[in-house]
Amino acid sequence: MNLVIKNCKLVDDAGEHFIKIENGKIIEISKNPIKADKYIDAKNNYILPGLIDPHVHFRDPGLTQKEDFKTGSLSAAAGGFTTVIDMPNTIPKTNTYKALKEKIEIGNEKSVVNFELQAGHNELKEMEKMVELNPVSFKVFMDLETDESLEEIFSNLGHLKDTTEYNGLVCVHCEKQSIVQEETNKLKQKQENKAIDYSYARPAKSEDESVAQAIKLAGENNLRLHICHLSSAKSLSLAKDASKTMHVSWEFTPHHLLLDNSAYNTYGTFIKTNPPLREKRDSISLNDLNSTSIIGTDHAPHTLEDKTKGVWSSSPGIPNLETVVPLLLTEVNKGNIDLKIIPKILSENAAKVFNLKNKGKIAVGYDADLTLIDLKQEGKFDIDEFKTKAEYSPFDGWKYIGMPIMTIVNGKVVMDKLN
Secondary structure (H helix, E strand, O other): OOEHHHHEEEEEEEEEEEEEEEOOEEEEEEEOOOOEEEEEEOOOOEEEOEEEEEEEOOOOOOOOOOOOHHHHHHHHHHOOOOEEEEOOOOOOOOOOEEEEEHHHHHHHHHHOOOEEEEEEEOHHHHHHHHHOOOOOEEEEEEEHOOHHHHHHHHHHHHHHHHHHHHHHHHEEEEOOOOHHHHHHHHOOOOOOOOOOOHHHOOOHHHHHHHHHHHHHHHHOOOOOEEEOOEEEEEHHHHHHHHOOOOOEEEEEEEHHHOOOHHHHHHHHHHEEEOOOOHHHEEEEOOHHHOOOOEEEEOEEOOOOEEEOOHHHHHOOOOOOOHHHHHHHHHHHOOOOOOOOHHHHHHHHHHHHHHOOOOOOOOOOOOOEEEEHHHEEEEEEEEEEHOOOOOOOOOOOOOOOEEEEEEEEEEEEEEEEEEO
């Protein structure tokens, strides 16, 4: 059976369009009516290439009380995402062939959207085995490593690139362990700690020095570098300079773009995340978004119990899959973001960096991954209506204008709020 989506608008081409889908692929795009077995009337709403989130934590296996691949992927579909890339810090870590294979099986069984996996680093022989399973990249949490161990990790990844099918992409969480430890120990000496102290315990300087180190190590080992959840204005400047001579990409989260560390005074430990929200003077902002940017939600759900254990013991992480698109579309409606960059920052650019073939564009021959948005739908976020297991969000109660209303994965509708 083939399907035509009729009366839809494209961001970069005026007029109404018809998109024909067969066997999970886009086979025809026209401004003239197309015959089909089945039709979906888009009612003159915009259609985007299926959204891609390069940074989620679905907590499966080992931490499924927080999220699992079923609830996480339902949350992704509800947010308009057709592809997600899951992180390796599960239990056990996804840093062995066995663990990676098992997580692929979990995703295949539970996920309602497309998924890819990042692998954790390990000894060289184990990473050589993991390459056979085609992880999209290797992830390094630099805040958990010493300078010496980082030298070895990047050296091993460089060797892996030269001797296997590994694509040479390394994704990094950039915070310098020694600075975080020193500043945290200082702050713990205070008689009483407030939630905002967490942002001072992991200062912008720790990210800046770590980004500089990652650029150096990636360059020395001829690796492609992707900086996760970049939050510091100085780190952004370092990354931009490096990208002139080597492959460096980066992603922004919605919370780092829209909030600064004063939010700790409102939300307490619910807003705790790594890297933390920055002082306004150090932070990135919406003004840093352009057509080359990438949005990564760092969707990182926890239980309420995990989020309410005090400044130092509460778990870091915020769920973002169901809020990010309305938040960005609201900024489009306010005139702060150009609608034309939305398909790039939420789909096309991530598809390029992570080499997701046949994704990121609405074009003949591409996968029929599509996201329909209603730019004018208004409402308020209600955490009780979310698909994620997380029962908290700093954006709960925020007003929005603009919402994903249909998510199509490989030609199949997996979320439908089209009235």
